[in-house]
Amino acid sequence: MGPALSLALELDLFESLADAEAPLTAAALADRLDAHPDGIATLCNFLVVGGYLASKADGYRLTGMTETWLLAASETNMGPWFAFWNELVFPFWEGELETAVREGEPSQSIYEWFDEQPGRWTVAQAGFRAAASLLVDDVVDAVTVPGGSTRLIDVGGGHGLYATELCRRHPNLSATVFDLPGAVEAVDDEVPDAVADRISTRAGDYRADDLGDGYDVALLFNVVHAHDSGENTALFERVADSLAPGGRIIVLDQWEGSGRTPVSPVSGSSR
Numbered sequence: 001m002g003p004a005l006s007l008a009l010e011l012d013l014f015e016s017l018a019d020a021e022a023p024l025t026a027a028a029l030a031d032r033l034d035a036h037p038d039g040i041a042t043l044c045n046f047l048v049v050g051g052y053l054a055s056k057a058d059g060y061r062l063t064g065m066t067e068t069w070l071l072a073a074s075e076t077n078m079g080p081w082f083a084f085w086n087e088l089v090f091p092f093w094e095g096e097l098e099t100a101v102r103e104g105e106p107s108q109s110i111y112e113w114f115d116e117q118p119g120r121w122t123v124a125q126a127g128f129r130a131a132a133s134l135l136v137d138d139v140v141d142a143v144t145v146p147g148g149s150t151r152l153i154d155v156g157g158g159h160g161l162y163a164t165e166l167c168r169r170h171p172n173l174s175a176t177v178f179d180l181p182g183a184v185e186a187v188d189d190e191v192p193d194a195v196a197d198r199i200s201t202r203a204g205d206y207r208a209d210d211l212g213d214g215y216d217v218a219l220l221f222n223v224v225h226a227h228d229s230g231e232n233t234a235l236f237e238r239v240a241d242s243l244a245p246g247g248r249i250i251v252l253d254q255w256e257g258s259g260r261t262p263v264s265p266v267s268g269s270s271r
Helices: 002-011 014-021 024-032 037-049 064-069 079-103 110-116 118-140 162-171 193-198 227-243
Strands: 053-058 058-062 153-155 174-179 197-203 213-220 243-252
Touching: 002 014, 002 037, 002 058, 002 079, 002 162, 014 024, 014 037, 014 058, 024 058, 053 110, 058 064, 079 110, 110 118, 110 243, 118 162, 118 227, 153 162, 153 227, 162 174, 162 197, 193 197, 213 227, 227 243
Parallel strands: 153 174, 153 213, 174 197, 213 243
Antiparallel strands: 053 058
16 A cells, blocks of 8 residues: 555645545546546555545545545645655665675665665655654653753754754753754754744764763654664763763653564555
8 A cells, every 4th residue: 555655645646635626536636637547546446445535426535534644734744754664764675675684784774875865865854754743742741851951952853843842842942953964954944933043953973973062951762773782872871971960861762672663565554
């Protein structure tokens, strides 16, 4: 289902149905999308099986699931997250699988692979931001910023959404988003004007480059799973050295231990 879903998003199929005042036949939808009616019918029927569309005698319409999770206007739009997996993660895995099996590890990290084509970072950060948008309120609710804190560093923070929301809730707090150059490039475009003067970026490799110092709070969100125990020990020591006395490190991760996951190219399925 993943490739079919990715194609539907690329064609703006769901947006076209959302803009229509009534269900659309395959022919009418194909006309809007500049595609072949038979091809659109095949794609739509496949999406019906996955629960993304419903089919009636008068044509195809969106399901509630698609309206909630896959329309650009939705606050819970996960389209960029699916695009991240289908356009980046799966191709990277497929390209590096043989090397990883034969040599024990891929020839490069996925982030180094992103750097080969800057557009990959744009897709990746949009996906990361979409996923974070579902969690940001709950995460920030759970984060305790010590009284008197004025400086925060978001290590590997990429899209900067968590740092931005913490600054919005704590008027005396400013934040530095530290990540690879390609990762932080688009942060300024996403920061609300209300906190823009308190959010800055710093490009570099957090494993080797200077993080700065004097921070009261450091975020390590979705970073730990990408490294082994030795690398994480070194990273925690580096981050601790960047803190002011009494500073705090806050850790969030989506996987315990390694980044192993059973997802596959059918991750777009509703099942």
